[in-house]
Amino acid sequence: MSEKKRGNTSLQQMMESFEEACRSADLKLTHQRLEIYRELATATDHPCAETLHRRLLKHMPTLSLDTVYRTLATFAQHHLVKKVQTVDSQARFEAEMSQHHHVICDSCKEIMDFQWGSFDAFSVPGDIEQWGSITNKNVTIHGTCRKCQATQQEVKQT
Amino acid sequence: MSEKKRGNTSLQQMMESFEEACRSADLKLTHQRLEIYRELATATDHPCAETLHRRLLKHMPTLSLDTVYRTLATFAQHHLVKKVQTVDSQARFEAEMSQHHHVICDSCKEIMDFQWGSFDAFSVPGDIEQWGSITNKNVTIHGTCRKCQATQQEVKQT
DNA sequence: ACCTCTTTAAGAATAATTCTTATTTACATA
DNA sequence: TATGTAAATAAGAATTATTCTTAAAGAGGT
Numbered sequence: 001m002s003e004k005k006r007g008n009t010s011l012q013q014m015m016e017s018f019e020e021a022c023r024s025a026d027l028k029l030t031h032q033r034l035e036i037y038r039e040l041a042t043a044t045d046h047p048c049a050e051t052l053h054r055r056l057l058k059h060m061p062t063l064s065l066d067t068v069y070r071t072l073a074t075f076a077q078h079h080l081v082k083k084v085q086t087v088d089s090q091a092r093f094e095a096e097m098s099q100h101h102h103v104i105c106d107s108c109k110e111i112m113d114f115q116w117g118s119f120d121a122f123s124v125p126g127d128i129e130q131w132g133s134i135t136n137k138n139v140t141i142h143g144t145c146r147k148c149q150a151t152q153q154e155v156k157q158t
Numbered sequence: 159m160s161e162k163k164r165g166n167t168s169l170q171q172m173m174e175s176f177e178e179a180c181r182s183a184d185l186k187l188t189h190q191r192l193e194i195y196r197e198l199a200t201a202t203d204h205p206c207a208e209t210l211h212r213r214l215l216k217h218m219p220t221l222s223l224d225t226v227y228r229t230l231a232t233f234a235q236h237h238l239v240k241k242v243q244t245v246d247s248q249a250r251f252e253a254e255m256s257q258h259h260h261v262i263c264d265s266c267k268e269i270m271d272f273q274w275g276s277f278d279a280f281s282v283p284g285d286i287e288q289w290g291s292i293t294n295k296n297v298t299i300h301g302t303c304r305k306c307q308a309t310q311q312e313v314k315q316t
Numbered sequence: 317a318c319c320t321c322t323t324t325a326a327g328a329a330t331a332a333t334t335c336t337t338a339t340t341t342a343c344a345t346a
Numbered sequence: 347t348a349t350g351t352a353a354a355t356a357a358g359a360a361t362t363a364t365t366c367t368t369a370a371a372g373a374g375g376t
Contacts, residue, residue, distance in 0.1 A: 033354090050332085063355090064357065069333060085298065089247070103289055105290065132301050135300050135301045136301075137297055140298065145289055184322095186322060190323080207364085222327095227363090227365070248363065
């Protein structure tokens with residue numbers, strides 16, 4: 001029950017297909033790579049490299065921040081993780097590779113995944129099909145989450 | 159005819175409402191602000207601060223890059239321009255504030271605006287309405303534009 | 317024209333990310 | 347199971363993108 005909500009793919013399944021993908025891409029299965037991937041796969045937020053590094057340091061005290069950056073870049077090249085697009089300067093990452101969308105709280109910067117099947121089934125405007133070849137289409141919703149709404153309300157009352 | 163395609167708002171109208179907005183926000187109408195805004199408003203791409211700076215230097219040789227950054231940040235705070243969300247490290251900006259969406263070429267990084275009225279009319283999944291208050295929802299399409307498809311084809315043939 | 321507060325230019329500083337190099341490690345092969 | 351070799355890592359230097367500090371210049375009210 002304390003497992004992360006994630007479609008119906010278990011962590012173990014993710015780790016297995018990750019290892020498989022590394023082998024077929026000739027990426028060596030180092031301790032660092034396995035741990036960085038596992039940390040991201042179990043994260044419920046969409047952490048930046050620094051956050052991941054901080055979390056991993058607890059069990060890998062010599063892990064360098066550079067390795068986290070380098071490894072995430074390698075994973076992204078091989079489509080094992082995704083860089084999330086944001087307006088902030090620090091890049092954030094996710095291991096969830098299946099089709100989904102993001103809601104971002106502009107106040108606390110929390111990012112949440114959601115599914116939107118009826119949007120996915122929608123076809124894009126005709127003029128866009130002329131533009132080139134499309135690899136994916138995603139929705140980003142911006143707003144203020146309930147938690148932050150409550151906090152801001154308190155501030156007003158002060 | 160050589161005018162930028164832009165809904166049906168002319169540059170002159172944009173400049174006027176920009177000046178109006180500055181006055182009511184107590185932002186002084188400096189030469190730098192006017193020129194930076196005009197340059198962004200007439201740009202058909204979605205330039206980063208450095209690109210804007212480079213373009214403006216031709217007519218304002220002493221304009222500092224810091225002023226471009228600072229001014230764009232001020233404008234964004236006052237909702238006069240928007241920071242575009244991308245996966246790249248350099249922030250990119252646009253003056254177009256009306257509802258629209260983006261197609262991004264992953265190869266040349268070109269960003270194009272498009273309208274999608276039927277999507278705008280769509281309401282978001284029910285669970286998202288629970289999440290908090292939504293200020294906007296936007297689509298980003300990723301892919302490869304025709305120009306880059308052609309280039310990559312050439313490379314393959316070499 | 318003058319005062320006051322804001323804005324700017326220049327360069328220093330900071331933040332985020334990447335590079336360089338010596339060392340270590342994975343893993344294919346003996 | 348030991349060994350060679352290319353790939354990966356740690357550490358710290360370097361780079362890139364952005365922001366801060368400070369003195370001078372400018373906007374806009376009087």
